[in-house]
Amino acid sequence: MLPQLLLCRPLVRTVLLTWSRGTANSGSTKDDVIVDFDDPEHLPLPVYPKRPDEPLEKRKQRLLYQSRKRGMLENDLLLSTFAHKYLKEFNAEQTEIYDDLINGVSNDWDIYYWATGVKPTPQQYDTEIMKLLKEHVGNAEKVTRFRQPELQHYLQQ
Numbered sequence: 693m694l695p696q697l698l699l700c701r702p703l704v705r706t707v708l709l710t711w712s713r714g715t716a717n718s719g720s721t722k723d724d725v726i727v728d729f730d731d732p733e734h735l736p737l738p739v740y741p742k743r744p745d746e747p748l749e750k751r752k753q754r755l756l757y758q759s760r761k762r763g764m765l766e767n768d769l770l771l772s773t774f775a776h777k778y779l780k781e782f783n784a785e786q787t788e789i790y791d792d793l794i795n796g797v798s799n800d801w802d803i804y805y806w807a808t809g810v811k812p813t814p815q816q817y818d819t820e821i822m823k824l825l826k827e828h829v830g831n832a833e834k835v836t837r838f839r840q841p842e843l844q845h846y847l848q849q
Contacts, residue, residue: 740795748784755779755791760840767800769837770807776830776841789821 743751759775771794782790784805797803797817806822807829812842813822831837 738798748787749800749808750778751787751791752782755787755794760796762794762800764804766804770804770825770829772840773824773835773837777828778824786821790820792823793817793819793821 696742746754756775756779758772759779760768762771775790779787793802802811806813806817807825809826
């Protein structure tokens with residue numbers, strides 16, 4: 693790999709100097725070598741901490757926020773409208789299942805694909821809440837969902 697790096701060093705140096713003009717005089721020399729390490733075979737995924745002693749209302753407030761701030765617009769719209777419609781009526785067990793669904797999965801695209809039926813839902817997440825989410829995504833009422841619901845509904849308790 694080193695001979696390949698040495699062959700393209702002039703091109704890399706030109707591109708890097710053009711790209712980072714502010715660091716051109718930072719003491720680097722022509723003999724600098726760029727080293728890129730391969731990713732490890734297994735990257736550990738963080739485990740979401742369980743909160744067994746969290747009061748139900750506080751958990752619902754947290755889940756409402758987390759349903760609105762997923763990091764991808766598709767899930768923001770689907771989960772925020774779902775939480776707006778159903779979360780207030782969930783009992784403690786249903787709330788825990790919803791918590792496990794949106795916080796136990798490491799990839800939000802999985803939730804999206806399961807809810808829209810693109811991928812089959814794993815048995816662990818194929819619960820009454822997922823079935824309800826799939827119904828919601830089916831949108832039998834033909835509700836327009838271009839925006840997240842207003843929070844005023846939750847502030848008037």
